[in-house]
Amino acid sequence: MAEISPEEVQHVSNLARLALPPEEMARVGHELNRILVYFQQLQELDTEQIESTSHAIAMENIYREDSARESLPVEEVLANAPDRADVFFRVPRIIEE
Amino acid sequence: MELHQQTAHEAADLIAAGELSAQQVTEACLERIAEVEETVNSFLVVTADHARAQAAQADERLTRGEAPSPLTGIPIAIKDVMCTRGRPTTCGSKILENFVPPYDATVVQRCTRALLPMVGKTNMDEFAMGSSTENSAFKVTANPWDLECVPGGSSGGSAAAVAAGEALVALGSDTGGSIRQPAALCGIVGLKPTYGRVSRYGLIAYASSLDQIGPLTRDVTDCALVMNVIAGHDPQDATCADIPVPDYTEYLTESVKGLTAGVPTQLLGEGIDPQVRERVQAAIDQLQNMGLECEEVQMPHIDYSLPVYYIIAPSECSSNLARFDGVRYGYRTPTQTNDINELFARTRAEGFGPEVRLRIMLGTYTLSAGYYDAYYLKALKVRTLIKGDFDSAFEKYDVLLSPTSPTVAFPIGERADDPLAMKLADICTIPVNLAGIPAISIPCGFVDGLPVGLQIMGRAFEEGKVLQVAYAYEQANDWHRCRPSL
Numbered sequence A: 001m002a003e004i005s006p007e008e009v010q011h012v013s014n015l016a017r018l019a020l021p022p023e024e025m026a027r028v029g030h031e032l033n034r035i036l037v038y039f040q041q042l043q044e045l046d047t048e049q050i051e052s053t054s055h056a057i058a059m060e061n062i063y064r065e066d067s068a069r070e071s072l073p074v075e076e077v078l079a080n081a082p083d084r085a086d087v088f089f090r091v092p093r094i095i096e097e
Numbered sequence B: 001m002e003l004h005q006q007t008a009h010e011a012a013d014l015i016a017a018g019e020l021s022a023q024q025v026t027e028a029c030l031e032r033i034a035e036v037e038e039t040v041n042s043f044l045v046v047t048a049d050h051a052r053a054q055a056a057q058a059d060e061r062l063t064r065g066e067a068p069s070p071l072t073g074i075p076i077a078i079k080d081v082m083c084t085r086g087r088p089t090t091c092g093s094k095i096l097e098n099f100v101p102p103y104d105a106t107v108v109q110r111c112t113r114a115l116l117p118m119v120g121k122t123n124m125d126e127f128a129m130g131s132s133t134e135n136s137a138f139k140v141t142a143n144p145w146d147l148e149c150v151p152g153g154s155s156g157g158s159a160a161a162v163a164a165g166e167a168l169v170a171l172g173s174d175t176g177g178s179i180r181q182p183a184a185l186c187g188i189v190g191l192k193p194t195y196g197r198v199s200r201y202g203l204i205a206y207a208s209s210l211d212q213i214g215p216l217t218r219d220v221t222d223c224a225l226v227m228n229v230i231a232g233h234d235p236q237d238a239t240c241a242d243i244p245v246p247d248y249t250e251y252l253t254e255s256v257k258g259l260t261a262g263v264p265t266q267l268l269g270e271g272i273d274p275q276v277r278e279r280v281q282a283a284i285d286q287l288q289n290m291g292l293e294c295e296e297v298q299m300p301h302i303d304y305s306l307p308v309y310y311i312i313a314p315s316e317c318s319s320n321l322a323r324f325d326g327v328r329y330g331y332r333t334p335t336q337t338n339d340i341n342e343l344f345a346r347t348r349a350e351g352f353g354p355e356v357r358l359r360i361m362l363g364t365y366t367l368s369a370g371y372y373d374a375y376y377l378k379a380l381k382v383r384t385l386i387k388g389d390f391d392s393a394f395e396k397y398d399v400l401l402s403p404t405s406p407t408v409a410f411p412i413g414e415r416a417d418d419p420l421a422m423k424l425a426d427i428c429t430i431p432v433n434l435a436g437i438p439a440i441s442i443p444c445g446f447v448d449g450l451p452v453g454l455q456i457m458g459r460a461f462e463e464g465k466v467l468q469v470a471y472a473y474e475q476a477n478d479w480h481r482c483r484p485s486l
Helices: A006-015 A022-044 A074-078 B008-016 B022-040 B048-063 B106-113 B156-164 B180-185 B220-230 B274-289 B300-323 B340-351 B354-367 B373-396 B419-426 B430-435 B463-475
Strands: B043-046 B076-079 B118-122 B169-174 B189-192 B212-217 B260-264 B293-297 B399-403 B439-447 B450-458
Touching: A006 A022, A006 B354, A022 B300, A022 B354, A022 B373, B008 B022, B008 B220, B022 B043, B022 B048, B022 B118, B022 B156, B043 B156, B048 B118, B076 B106, B076 B156, B106 B118, B106 B220, B118 B156, B156 B169, B156 B180, B156 B212, B169 B189, B169 B220, B180 B189, B180 B439, B180 B450, B189 B220, B189 B463, B212 B220, B220 B439, B220 B463, B260 B274, B260 B373, B274 B293, B274 B399, B274 B439, B274 B450, B274 B463, B300 B354, B300 B373, B300 B419, B300 B430, B340 B354, B354 B373, B373 B399, B373 B430, B399 B463, B439 B463, B450 B463
Parallel strands: B076 B118, B076 B169, B260 B293, B260 B399
Antiparallel strands: B043 B118, B169 B212, B189 B212, B189 B439, B399 B450, B439 B450
16 A cells, blocks of 8 residues: 555645644654554455444434423533633634625 | 551441541542652542532431442542533643533533542543553653553553542543553553443543443452442433443352353463463463363454554544534634634644644544545454454353453653554453453552553443452452552
């Protein structure tokens, strides 16, 4: 399998919303390549006919009544906000005028 | 024996007999914290006033003859990954340094209802990612048996607190061994329950298909008692099983006759320190002499557990940790920007530590278009094969036995720069999380003065049988009575 390129590391950091400085970008690229080589051993196993397991304990959908109930007090929730305005979380503008 | 040296059930018996008050027990732990915390560093925050108030409440109820639980009045330490209403919950991360949850995790609610005074929140590897507690953004915790060594991780603070007598019981979380491995390295008992046995509501998620909360205690009886408090259905967690919870103390019978055990050769071979292997083999031989029918079993696919885990866990983590974006809670970059994506990306790069950043990158990569089938889907398929090995073994055996950790506690700093060596610390514990089954670590001796752990694994929802074998071994030995000289 091909090595992960610096451009790919940059692409993944964009997907992950992580603004990594250039020196860490290089370090992470190196680490990722080491780990991906380690993952190669899984290719020894033929899994063509094997189903995947996302949860080890068998589960089915759980339903509940769609009934109204009290939510957390707005003031307590907003107390953790880095920035707020009135009863809203404040962030940079995301919609053009 | 000094109060802080006792087990929870010994102290609880004294409370029940009216010889001690809950407040005296809590004070004993708080005094112990004042005495040793400077060197051990188990806690991120000590909640002394809160504990005192809860202890006073416990005494009031006990005087009225209404003990809500056999553990009423027993001081507990809680890993800082579980939300505590009105009290900081940092997950060992700078990104949550100022976070004060507006609600309690279900397990915290249950402990509060049972009136276990909470003495503090314990140190951990950031977002539970690590095996030494060195990845905490705030401090390094020492092993009470040797202050130069790590306590294991990621629940290292909880394990060290119990081993040092700063709390009589603790809660941890276990995604790949994070309860059992620190329990082993600190010479105490740690149980990872079956996936779904204990509610994860209010547990800050690392890898949702693997995470489970469980007890860290001084002996098996205490473990059963804490399970009685925390186990059971919770409508707030859809993965929490609606299956009746037995009284776990009923399994503490001292007998293993009629039970069978498999010993996976893959977990006793290469990679296990020879002295650790010798101690664990001696424990297995002893259990055999007590009537447990033991034989070797081949589980070929568990050799692939580590790569499978390091695809699945970072993949789930990259999704779970997307919520930390500097908008609703936690750290936000001080850099002024008009670009929301820049705000996210700077906040996350500045707020997360290096190991967390690496795992988010790895998980984002393995889930990304073009690589999903080769890595994530492949790992889920091999997970099926690993689970199949366990299913076949449990058709024949009641429990499986192995070391908990391939080595005893290692020096602080020794593996900090070698991520792969650090990850090998979990080779015996990771397969258990992939299979979703319960497993306990109990003390089974020492190598060079450092504790060794025996791991006992059981079928899903058969914590009782695991506790039964653990208790029988414990009672035939004295390891659980050993305390570090601190």
